[in-house]
Amino acid sequence: PCCQRKKKKKNMCLFSSCVPEFWGDIAKDFFWKTKHAGQFLDYNFDVTKGEIFIKCMEGASTNICYNLLDRNVNEHKLGDKVAFYWEGNEPGDELTVTYRELLRRVCQFANVLKSQGVKKGDRVSIYMPMVVELVVAMLACVRIGAVHSIVFAGFSAESLCERIMDSQCSLLITADGFYRGDKLINLKLIADEALQKCRDKGFPLQRCIMLKHLSKEAEETPLGSQSPPAKRACPDLQVPWNPEVDLCWFTLLCGVSDECEPEWCDSEDPLFILYTSGSTGKPKGVLHTVGGYMLYAATTFKLVFDYQPDDVYWCTADIGWITGHSYITYGPLANGATSVLFEGLPTYPDVSRMWEIVDKYHVSKFYTAPTAIRLLMKYGSEPVQKYKRQSLKVLGTVGEPINPEAWQWYYTVVGEKRCPIVDTFWQTETGGHVLTPLPAATPMKPGSATFPFFGVVPAILNESGEELEGPSEGYLVFKQPWPGVMRTVYGNHQRFETTYFRKFPGYYVTGDGCRRDEDGYYWITGRIDDMLNVSGHLLSTAEVESALVEHEAVAEAAVVGRPHAVKGESLYCFVTLTDGVTYSCSLEAELKKQVREKIGAIATPDYIQNAPGLPKTRSGKIMRRVLRKIARNDRDLGDVSTLADSSVIEQLFQNRCCTAV
Numbered sequence: 094p095c096c097q098r099k100k101k102k103k104n105m106c107l108f109s110s111c112v113p114e115f116w117g118d119i120a121k122d123f124f125w126k127t128k129h130a131g132q133f134l135d136y137n138f139d140v141t142k143g144e145i146f147i148k149c150m151e152g153a154s155t156n157i158c159y160n161l162l163d164r165n166v167n168e169h170k171l172g173d174k175v176a177f178y179w180e181g182n183e184p185g186d187e188l189t190v191t192y193r194e195l196l197r198r199v200c201q202f203a204n205v206l207k208s209q210g211v212k213k214g215d216r217v218s219i220y221m222p223m224v225v226e227l228v229v230a231m232l233a234c235v236r237i238g239a240v241h242s243i244v245f246a247g248f249s250a251e252s253l254c255e256r257i258m259d260s261q262c263s264l265l266i267t268a269d270g271f272y273r274g275d276k277l278i279n280l281k282l283i284a285d286e287a288l289q290k291c292r293d294k295g296f297p298l299q300r301c302i303m304l305k306h307l308s309k310e311a312e313e314t315p316l317g318s319q320s321p322p323a324k325r326a327c328p329d330l331q332v333p334w335n336p337e338v339d340l341c342w343f344t345l346l347c348g349v350s351d352e353c354e355p356e357w358c359d360s361e362d363p364l365f366i367l368y369t370s371g372s373t374g375k376p377k378g379v380l381h382t383v384g385g386y387m388l389y390a391a392t393t394f395k396l397v398f399d400y401q402p403d404d405v406y407w408c409t410a411d412i413g414w415i416t417g418h419s420y421i422t423y424g425p426l427a428n429g430a431t432s433v434l435f436e437g438l439p440t441y442p443d444v445s446r447m448w449e450i451v452d453k454y455h456v457s458k459f460y461t462a463p464t465a466i467r468l469l470m471k472y473g474s475e476p477v478q479k480y481k482r483q484s485l486k487v488l489g490t491v492g493e494p495i496n497p498e499a500w501q502w503y504y505t506v507v508g509e510k511r512c513p514i515v516d517t518f519w520q521t522e523t524g525g526h527v528l529t530p531l532p533a534a535t536p537m538k539p540g541s542a543t544f545p546f547f548g549v550v551p552a553i554l555n556e557s558g559e560e561l562e563g564p565s566e567g568y569l570v571f572k573q574p575w576p577g578v579m580r581t582v583y584g585n586h587q588r589f590e591t592t593y594f595r596k597f598p599g600y601y602v603t604g605d606g607c608r609r610d611e612d613g614y615y616w617i618t619g620r621i622d623d624m625l626n627v628s629g630h631l632l633s634t635a636e637v638e639s640a641l642v643e644h645e646a647v648a649e650a651a652v653v654g655r656p657h658a659v660k661g662e663s664l665y666c667f668v669t670l671t672d673g674v675t676y677s678c679s680l681e682a683e684l685k686k687q688v689r690e691k692i693g694a695i696a697t698p699d700y701i702q703n704a705p706g707l708p709k710t711r712s713g714k715i716m717r718r719v720l721r722k723i724a725r726n727d728r729d730l731g732d733v734s735t736l737a738d739s740s741v742i743e744q745l746f747q748n749r750c751c752t753a754v
């Protein structure tokens with residue numbers, strides 16, 4: 094892009110030149126009720142010069158739901174085009190939803206939200222499985238200018254409560270339950286527990302709308318023309334009901350109009366909040382705004398997957414994570430794309446499920462995570478080769494660095510060397526891809542996310558904050574914003590500045606380490622803060638530690654990552670017990686359960702080691718570097734001269750945990 098030409102002039106504002114042209118042209122493809130007045134993109138990335146801000150097309154008004162649905166139905170005549178092929182957990186459970194039907198349902202549900210008193214700017218928590226109604230709920234919020242905060246349905250009651258309270262939501266939308274493989278999740282039961290916790294903490298939520306997903310009765314017509322056959326009776330489903338708070342999704346829809354005028358929002362009005370782990374342990378509510386996010390999600394989707402109108406696209410992520418927000422809902426719908434929305438698991442009922450779905454719907458663009466690839470790789474090529482996969486054209490990956498072995502398997506076995514791989518590096522905070530190849534245009538290097546997307550200007554800094562030139566390794570930062578970057582941490586702008594901008598004034602700091610090779614390719618080397626990446630999900634060591642120390646038997650805890658063949662990293666926890674308590678298997682099981690209950694199943698410890706002493710510096714700081722080595726049984730400890738008591742190290746090596754709990 095033209096930005097590169099001006100690279101030499103350090104710190105000059107590139108936005109005055111090419112950005113308005115590039116993004117401004119793209120903005121013309123969208124509907125704006127009113128035009129923006131000032132600069133296309135205005136920002137300050139330098140804490141020493143005042144408050145950090147990013148504004149894109151401020152003053153322009155639009156509605157994303159209108160752009161995603163009304164415009165595609167009415168202007169682009171895509172009403173009869175399939176928006177989603179919903180594929181349930183159980184093979185045979187399926188639904189087809191067109192753009193017209195989706196628009197109708199969204200408008201109806203938007204009217205329901207309005208009748209419940211939800212107004213522009215109000216926050217709504219959504220805690221749902223991967224069903225079309227999840228998309229309906231999020232877009233209904235967007236239509237009326239409410240701000241959705243989706244909480245992944247694998248999170249615990251405690252995590253849900255924390256997120257509801259932090260975002261001060263006025264309403265919760267959930268479902269009765271769902272199956273993950275053959276495991277029943279009593280979602281409403283967990284949601285109720287969360288609401289009770291909120292009440293106990295002085296935040297009584299008045300309303301909870303529940304979708305009957307498993308307990309649907311025959312007369313309750315779901316989305317689309319067909320109704321999924323009730324494949325499975327669920328005798329264990331528990332649906333607690335609190336008449337003072339609970340409302341039934343289907344009952345509320347009765348007689349409600351399917352027309353709803355969109356609420357016109359400023360480009361810089363909040364669109365959604367999505368929580369991501371923070372290194373202090375408390376999750377951060379990443380806030381994205383309307384206009385810039387819309388442009389960015391739509392454009393990255395279009396270019397990175399080389400979107401073509403006859404594509405069938407499938408992203409296997411859950412909408413509860415940013416990947417699902419940007420690349421199941423917003424990006425694909427903005428382009429009028431047809432997507433597969435999958436409720437189940439890659440291994441249920443067997444390890445061929447993904448490829449069966451690819452053939453069933455003729456999927457052409459496929460997007461998944463390295464952890465899923467590594468999991469399936471274990472079963473060899475036979476389950477893949479049972480299916481043809483001839484429709485596949487582009488394969489994407491996201492969530493963590495992909496090891497070259499998994500890359501090769503994905504490329505050779507899954508894509509039969511026909512399909513370029515797009516290794517997309519980004520974050521909840523970046524809103525969309527920031528380092529990524531363009532398929533068939535960028536020469537690939539297995540394991541490298543290659544180059545920045547248009548308008549993204551990365552740099553690599555050393556510890557003193559100096560920009561490194563040429564081949565180098567250090568902190569990955571960005572020098573200027575792009576339209577889809579986060580705007581703040583909800584309710585805590587100071588935390589936003591401290592987390593991303595204070596360490597190196599003038600730069601957005603990703604928290605990732607990165608190497609640039611002699612050809613200018615970027616290689617993410619992993620997190621350089623106290624974050625762990627388990628199966629593509631970020632967790633902070635602090636949040637797991639605080640869940641552990643909340644147990645009365647634990648005096649102190651230190652958590653580190655240990656390499657894991659499928660998950661990327663696994664959780665290795667060192668616990669120091671309180672005086673008088675003895676370590677036992679039952680305590681270990683209790684601690685494991687405690688963490689699951691506090692955070693969710695993704696944070697379940699893999700290893701717990703009894704650590705009567707922890708390696709600390711004289712000033713009392715735990716040396717995690719040393720603990721990481723112990724977890725890996727690596728005796729090459731480096732400099733340990735600052736340790737207060739080095740005898741603890743030998744003791745910890747002696748008592749290492751070899752098998753996962």
Ligand code: WT7
Nearest residue numbers: 416491492493494516517518519520521617631
């Ligand atoms: C962190 C962001 C972006 C959606 C999923 C995760 C790691 C993500 C890659 C990649 C190497 C990657 C980074 C990043 N990461 N994609 N292609 N190569 N690392 O979103 O939970 O906000 O996590 O995931 O460490 O900072 P997230």
